[in-house]
Amino acid sequence: MLLRSWFGTSHNRNVFRSRKNSAVVFLSLFLAVMILLTFDGLLSGFSAAAVGDLMYYDLAVEGNYDVIPKEALEQIANIEGVVSAEPVCSRILADRDSDGREWLEVSDSLLKRYCEEKTGELLQIDAEAVQNAIQGDYYAAYLIGVGQIEFERIKKICALGLSYEEFQAGEAGIWLCDNLSSQMPVGSQKLFLGGPDGKRVTIPKMEGRPVDTHTFLTISEVAPNILISNEALRNIVDTDVYVQKINIQIEHPALDTQIQRVVKEILGDTQGIWGDSKQEKVEQKERSFFSLRMLGIAMSVVLFFIAVLNFMNTIYADILARDREIAMLECIGISKKQVKQMLVMEGIFYAAITAFLVLTLGMAIYLQAYQAFTKLAEWAQFRYPLRMAGIMGIVMLLISVLVPLISYRSISQDNAIEQLRKAEM
Numbered sequence: 001m002l003l004r005s006w007f008g009t010s011h012n013r014n015v016f017r018s019r020k021n022s023a024v025v026f027l028s029l030f031l032a033v034m035i036l037l038t039f040d041g042l043l044s045g046f047s048a049a050a051v052g053d054l055m056y057y058d059l060a061v062e063g064n065y066d067v068i069p070k071e072a073l074e075q076i077a078n079i080e081g082v083v084s085a086e087p088v089c090s091r092i093l094a095d096r097d098s099d100g101r102e103w104l105e106v107s108d109s110l111l112k113r114y115c116e117e118k119t120g121e122l123l124q125i126d127a128e129a130v131q132n133a134i135q136g137d138y139y140a141a142y143l144i145g146v147g148q149i150e151f152e153r154i155k156k157i158c159a160l161g162l163s164y165e166e167f168q169a170g171e172a173g174i175w176l177c178d179n180l181s182s183q184m185p186v187g188s189q190k191l192f193l194g195g196p197d198g199k200r201v202t203i204p205k206m207e208g209r210p211v212d213t214h215t216f217l218t219i220s221e222v223a224p225n226i227l228i229s230n231e232a233l234r235n236i237v238d239t240d241v242y243v244q245k246i247n248i249q250i251e252h253p254a255l256d257t258q259i260q261r262v263v264k265e266i267l268g269d270t271q272g273i274w275g276d277s278k279q280e281k282v283e284q285k286e287r288s289f290f291s292l293r294m295l296g297i298a299m300s301v302v303l304f305f306i307a308v309l310n311f312m313n314t315i316y317a318d319i320l321a322r323d324r325e326i327a328m329l330e331c332i333g334i335s336k337k338q339v340k341q342m343l344v345m346e347g348i349f350y351a352a353i354t355a356f357l358v359l360t361l362g363m364a365i366y367l368q369a370y371q372a373f374t375k376l377a378e379w380a381q382f383r384y385p386l387r388m389a390g391i392m393g394i395v396m397l398l399i400s401v402l403v404p405l406i407s408y409r410s411i412s413q414d415n416a417i418e419q420l421r422k423a424e425m
Contacts, residue, residue, distance in 0.1 A: 025314050029354040030306035033392055034362045036300035041366060041385035042373050043293035049198060056153055056274040058256065059248035061263060064272035065100075066092060066242040075241055075266045081255040088245040089145035089230050091237040094194065101133075101140040103198070104223050105190040112225075114182045115139050118222045129221060138196045138327045139223035144176070144216075145233030150247060154227070158211045170232030176216055177224035184210050184224070191226070193237065201236050203228065253279045304392075306397055316407040343408050347400035354396065358389075 061068065061076070077085035093100055106112050122130050133140040146154075148164055153160065154174065166172045175184045186208040192198040203226065210224065218225055233241055250259055256279040267273055366384070 022314075025350060026353055028307040028310050029350070029396075030357045030362070032300070032304040033354060033358055033396075034365060036297065036304055036392065037358070037362070037385050037388055038366055038369050039296035039300045040293070040388040041383055043289065043296050044383050044385065055281060057247040057275065058250045058253070058262065058278045059260065060276040061246040061248070061267065062244070062274055062276070063270075067272040068246065068267070070243065071271070072266050075244060076246060076248065076263055077335070079259055079262050081251050081259055083249040083251055084149055085248050086147040086149050087145075087181045087230065087243045087244055088150065088247065089233055089241040090244045091233065092191070092239045092242050094239050100142065102143045102194070102201075102226075103135070103138040103192045103196050104138050104141050104226075105192070106137050108185040108187070110183050110185045111189075114177065114184065115223050117182070118220070122222055135196050138192070140221065140301070141191070141223040142189065142218065142225040143193075143233065143236075144218065144225060144227050144244075145230040145241065146227060147230055149249070151229070151417065154211060154215055156217055158209065160207050160209065160211070162205075162207055166205070168229045168231055168249065170203070170228065170235055171233075172207065173203040174207045174227040175210050175224045176218055176227055177210040177220055182210055184208055189226070199238060256280070281322055298337050308393045311350065311399065312403050312407075315350075315403045319343065319404065319407045340405060340408060343404035344401050347404040348397070351396040351400040355393065 071084060073087055076082060079085075090100060104111070106115055113408065119130055122133075148168070151164055151167055154160065155164075160174065162172050162174070167174075173189065177184065185206060187206070189203045189206050191201050191203070193201060206226075211227075216227065229235075230241070235326065248263075250257070256277055260275065260277060263275065
């Protein structure tokens, strides 16, 4: 009974026989496992598909001023596998020396406050740009035309309250601005085409909530840009409109390469036209994320290997220092099998304590790391590395069993009497 009681509790006492060494082993194993799990978890949250979602359309063709042929739009829309090909339009300039901006009459207090804030920001970067964008109470902005698919996309993302019918009829427009904390006017807005002395146009209703320019990928200087329908744009301008961009949706990602080839044939070798593919972006990001993940895991594995070496050294040194004690236990009747069980229990105790730390303190650290990470990459998805945690659990269990057994085998070649004689020498 005494031997059984001593044997049942000895592994706890033996593990903490040298508290300093035990603390170093626990800390090194905990940090190595946590670094590996954190790298694997965070980097596996790098979703190339989520990054691809930032580009809503499967393909996009964009060109410099008036270089995309008008007939190309219909030809692209008729390509087999193309679901839709929708243009983003701007007005053709009556004066080629003009920069294509319209001028907002800024009398509303909310709009005035926004423009003054943006002016102050731009003054710190480019004072000349501010001078070119302001004439009294008139501020330069761009007027952009879009179709129904783009309107519905922006409406959904930004929770707008407009209907497409009023938007298409030219009865409503959308503010494009990059300060989401600003309040924008809801009433009508006057603007002048080409300059303060140009044709006067009134948009009866503007959507009051600002829309982040990153949603539309257009740049605002001191005044917010305005989004209207392509039909309304054609009715407003005295000149014609040109296709600035074609947004293309396709039936299946597998058709991406084929449709790109046909689009290039349609557009020919025209300079100033470039394309963008959602599928190519996703594949490129997947390769980048995979390489980054492998690099992070490789570095973590090296740290884990160092921690395991430290564990092995500690276990071996501890068993070697206790060879006299182990020999005495064998002399009083404890079998080698029981000694092995005791040493294995000590090794498992190390693994159990490490697992407990990882599942408690480690979980809190992982959540903090994820929150900090999402500030840098909002599209990152939360994933706890369950597969890697399972692999680490199996590896830790194997190490905690094999290291004590191998270490004990190295000192148990002789019988107990010979071990005692060697220990006394």
